[in-house]
Amino acid sequence: MPEVNGRWVADMKAPRTADNEESAEERARDFRPVDRGFTEEMAVAEAARCLRCKKPLCVEGCPVNINIPAFIEKIYEKDFGAGLDIIRESSMLPAICGRVCPQETQCEGKCIRGKKSEPVAIGQLERFLGDQPELASKPEMKPANGMKVAVIGSGPSGITCAGELARNGFDVTVFEAFFTGGGVLVYGIPEFRLPKAVVKREIDGLKEMGVKFEFNSVMGNLADAEELLGEKGFDAIYVATGAGLPKFLNIPGENLPNVFFANEYLTRVNLMKANQFPEFDTPTKHGKQVIVFGGGNVAMDAVRTAKRLGAERAIIAYRRTEDEMPARKAELHHAKAEGVEVMPLVSPLEFLKGEDGNVCGVRVQKMELGEPDESGRRRPVPIEGAIEEIPCDVAISAIGTNANPFAKKIGGMELNKWGYIVADEKTGRTSNPKIWAGGDIVTGAATVILAMGAGKAAAADMTTVLTGQE
């Protein structure tokens, strides 16, 4: 029993509550969410495992420092609304972050219980609350202050910033290039990992708070910074356009039909619903033998999507080993359970053209791990002469992204030589006193929670500066 003589004693015997998952054989055939999330019973049992540390390391591990022990305590008390309110003091997107954060390197990685056994399932608990948004108290809204802010991009950073600004009394308009809001949350992360209904709920919540959305609006080609701050009458801009431009492998055959960048492969399915072709008009390729190059979440999402589109053999090929893969551990585990094959220590050399003109295979160089590099990870080095051909009818490159070109077109602020915006890490301030920026277009491809944290920090700083409290 956790309470002994009025003092909290964690349930030290209880093992970590297992995830509530669909069976691998069933789920690998369609796009249903893999993880059903905790039931109330499971959540309360897991909450009992928390030690309620006086100096909670988990809070330090969270990029936005959610008061984790406090919300877990509320779950244990079954006061779910109060728990959610605690999270929302720091994070507006718990249903999303609970699902997609790499907890093992953040909050759960720091959890003291992880030292001897397994950490508390903080992500699952956060998600449990996030999935019951109706329990949260209505956010306190400051009266309108008469100032207008333009937010460019509706990914996690943009929507967080927009929500915070609206709460602070600003008249906020979000400009989004696509026909729907969410950025990578809708075009990149698949339904089986993040249901689109969850994203829609967040966007709808912002609309209820008075945030306006202008979709199909490619800023930079439509209005630029000068026009937004001039004739359009905005008092400030937050730029959160992300880093979505795919990196090339720069090897022969990269432009053959059926060789994809992961962004295209995922956008066709996630955003355009190509898995439902021809009911939906956008087609995709249903490869029987699919190989994906990369070791991050995008690579995992692509290979698991390939499996669901009917691949008999779906390979994730990475130039280091499983241990160095930057993907969320849970996704690697899910992928393997679904029958995805992991091929470590290979690097692509050339895509091969079949008789029909499409890709029919890939030549790979086998690698071994050498001395550690600057990042401290052991550098993969080619094994001389160890070259192999792997047949495939779809190949996907998921080796990362670069800054998208629209920050430059929006103009009015300093960029670095790679096209990222130069902005203060803590405040999001750019070289232009009326423009703030944050998320991947400042940091390069990172995580949802970091993008969100940047949006929140920028909103706070914008509020201070614009309302003259500085």
Next chain:
Amino acid sequence: MYRILEKTQFSEKVFKFRIEAPEMAKHAHAGQFLMVRPNECGERVPFTFADWNAEEGWVEFIFMVVGKTTTMLSRYEEGDSLLDVTGPLGQPTEMGPGTWCVIGGGVGLAIAFPVARQLVETGHEVHAIMGARTKDLLLLEDQFRSILPEDHVHITTDDGSYGEKGVVTAPLERLLEAKAVDQVFCVGPVPMMKFSTLTAEKFDCPITASLNPIMVDGTGMCGCCRVEIAGETKFACVDGPDFDATKVDWDDLRARQAAYRTEEGQSLKAYEEANCACQR
């Protein structure tokens, strides 16, 4: 929602829509394009601006019926709305000094016209070569004639049903031989662009082509539209669609354009059999 203000039919399969889109009209340039998603279950399809008017707040594009989406679009009427229209996208056509020859083939004429018009407006001398398979498919002749001197409009049809019999390279060769042009712009089917390029190269005349690969997002995020330019990969949607035609890998472009032929057929068939999710 983007209302169709006007629908014009040029021939059995070629139509023009005028769409209400004030912000887009204010920022459009010759050579740029827009993307249309007609309805909830629709795909995103790129169309180059045929015309626009910032004061009246509209943009126009011309399309030929070739598959499911264009068949469906051809059944939209004035007053109907398109769900999503995004633009302007891509880089505007660069218009250096000198005398220009603007070549348009088929529906490419709709893209060539605003380029020719803007060249004329900015003080260039312009020749236009208008190519079509047959007389019925020749677009915008009146518009070209209204901005160019009579002897600067050259018309060819494959079957000789109007103008000169043959393809666009014959008048191009004559113009180049006479040193009448300094710069060529071409847009149309791949073979037409490829052979125009070979002709221009013979005379060392610079030539620009507006490329038309398959696109998905049109903002540089996916790379579906990638093309090989002088051995380097470029994204037509953000780096183009205009490129130095002498550097284009035409076989690569053709192969990538054809990548979804089978699916395109399936989609059209499903539509005709009324099996698509939002039947119109």
